[in-house]
Amino acid sequence: MPGQTKGRFTGWHMTGILVGFFGVVVGVNILMASFASTTFGGIVVENSYVASQEYNRWLEQAEEQEKLGWDAATAWRPDGRLAVKVTGAPDDVAVNAIARHPLGRMPDVPLAFEPIGQGRYLADRALPDGRWTLRLELSDGTNDWRREEALQ
Known part of the structure; x- marks a missing residue:
C-alpha cells in the first residue's frame, strides 16, 4: 500500500x-x-562601587552649583561649530567642553571656547555630523559649573 x-x-x-x-x-x-x-562602546562608570561611594559628594556639588545661578544654552551654527550663551556667570568665565560620541565610535573631541561678546562663546573647531554628548564646564577660577547634554 x-x-x-x-x-x-x-x-x-x-x-x-x-x-x-x-x-x-x-x-x-x-x-x-x-x-x-x-x-555600545562606552562606559557609564569605571567602577560602580566607587561611584556609589561618591554619590553624596556629587549631590553636594550639584547643590553648590545650583546656588551659583549660572546657566548655559548651546546652539549649532551652520559651520558645525557650537555657540554657548552663558547667563549669570562672571564675564571672565572660562568655557570648555568635551564632545563624546554616545556609542564610542568616534574619538572624544575637546572644545575650547573663545568669548565673542555679551556672554556668548564660540567653539574653536567644528564637530562632525551626528549625535554627540557634550560635557560642558564653566570655571571662574574658584567656582566650577558642569552640565552634560545631548546634541543632535
Whole structure:
C-alpha cells in the first residue's frame, strides 16, 4: 500500500521542525548578542562601587552649583561649530567642553571656547555630523559649573 504512507507525519518531519525552530532561535540570539556587544562602546562608570561611594559628594556639588545661578544654552551654527550663551556667570568665565560620541565610535573631541561678546562663546573647531554628548564646564577660577547634554 504505497499510497497510504505518502501523507504521513513521521519522526523525521518532527526532527526537521525542531532543528529548524531552534536553529532560528540560536541564530537570532547570536545576531542580537553580536549587535549588543559591538554597538555600545562606552562606559557609564569605571567602577560602580566607587561611584556609589561618591554619590553624596556629587549631590553636594550639584547643590553648590545650583546656588551659583549660572546657566548655559548651546546652539549649532551652520559651520558645525557650537555657540554657548552663558547667563549669570562672571564675564571672565572660562568655557570648555568635551564632545563624546554616545556609542564610542568616534574619538572624544575637546572644545575650547573663545568669548565673542555679551556672554556668548564660540567653539574653536567644528564637530562632525551626528549625535554627540557634550560635557560642558564653566570655571571662574574658584567656582566650577558642569552640565552634560545631548546634541543632535
